[in-house]
Every structure is written in C-alpha cells, then in structure tokens.
Amino acid sequence: MLIFLVIIFLAVNIVCVVLAAIALKNVVAEELILSGIHMCGYGYEKDIQVLVSMTWTLTTVWEVLALCLSVWIAVKHFRDLRRLGLSTGSMIGDRFIVLIKSHMLYFASFAGVSCLQFVNLSPAISNSNLIGIEILYGTQNVLLLVHLFVLGPRLVLSVREYHAKLVAGSDAV
Numbered sequence: 128m129l130i131f132l133v134i135i136f137l138a139v140n141i142v143c144v145v146l147a148a149i150a151l152k153n154v155v156a157e158e159l160i161l162s163g164i165h166m167c168g169y170g171y172e173k174d175i176q177v178l179v180s181m182t183w184t185l186t187t188v189w190e191v192l193a194l195c196l197s198v199w200i201a202v203k204h205f206r207d208l209r210r211l212g213l214s215t216g217s218m219i220g221d222r223f224i225v226l227i228k229s230h231m232l233y234f235a236s237f238a239g240v241s242c243l244q245f246v247n248l249s250p251a252i253s254n255s256n257l258i259g260i261e262i263l264y265g266t267q268n269v270l271l272l273v274h275l276f277v278l279g280p281r282l283v284l285s286v287r288e289y290h291a292k293l294v295a296g297s298d299a300v
Contacts, residue, residue: 139186139188143185143186146182147182150179176253183245194234233281239270243263246263247263
C-alpha cells in the first residue's frame with residue numbers, strides 16, 4: 128500500500144510541477160510608472176486557464192485519495208478497538224480521536240481552498256475586476272498558505288506524535 132501511495136504521490140507532483148513550469152514560461156512581467164510610483168504587474172502570453180485547472184484537479188484527486196485512505200485506516204482502527212475491548216482501547220482511542228480531528232481539519236481546509244480555487248477558475252470571475260472578486264482572490268491565497276504551511280505540518284506532527292505515544296504505550300505493556 129505504501130509503494131502505491133508513493134508512486135501516485137510522485138506521479139501527481141511531477142505532472143503538477145511540469146504544468147506549473149509550462150504556465151510560468153508564459154508569464155510576462157511589466158513595470159508601470161504612475162505619477163512617480165513604480166508598480167509591477169504580470170500577465171500571460173497565452174491562456175493558461177486549462178493548465179491551472181489541470182493542476183488543481185490533479186491535486187484535488189490526490190487529496191481525495193488521501194482522505195479515502197485516512198477514513199479506511201480510521202474504520203480499520205475502530206474495528207480493532209472494538210475487538211480489543213474497552214479496557215485496552217480507551218487510552219489508544221482517546222489519542223486516536225485527537226488524530227482524527229486533526230485529519231478532518233486538514234481535509235476540510237483543503238476542501239474549502241479547492242472550492243475557492245475552482246470558483247476562481249470560472250471565466251466570469253477570472254475576467255472581472257470587481258473588489259469582491261479581489262477579496263475572494265486574497266482570501267483564497269491566505270487560506271492556501273495557511274493550509275500549506277500550518278495545517279500540513281500540523282497534520283504530519285500529530286501523526287508522528289500519535290505514533291510515538293503508541294510505540295511508548297506498547298513498550299510499557
């Protein structure tokens with residue numbers, strides 16, 4: 128199962144990096160001087176909307192696969208807890224509940240960011256310059272950074288902490 132996950136993860140990430148490189152190849156930067164104020168802007172030589180949507184679609188498919196596998200592991204773990212009984216499973220079950228909460232926070236935040244990104248990919252919204260659309264872009268960017276640099280590492284650390292407590296608990300018995 129781990130080899131399957133690694134292969135899928137690498138394939139999705141390699142394709143996403145190639146698509147992002149193709150998209151960045153078409154970026155055109157410009158400097159504007161308005162009333163003595165220098166402003167930088169950028170645009171695209173070609174329509175890269177398809178490349179961006181392909182990248183987000185692949186990433187979303189990967190996250191949905193990871194969510195399904197997390198749910199599968201949770202169901203398997205709860206079956207083991209039921210089989211072991213309440214006496215041995217209560218301590219492990221409490222830690223596992225905390226782990227499930229961190230997983231759900233991570234996947235719920237990814238679902239929110241993905242929904243905002245797919246809304247931003249709409250031609251009616253992406254071609255608009257309304258202030259509400261700009262606020263939507265800013266919100267999506269902030270939430271994406273929080274997801275990547277706060278919730279992702281938090282998920283990894285909670286999994287490591289759970290595993291360390293599980294190993295420490297098994298050594299004590």
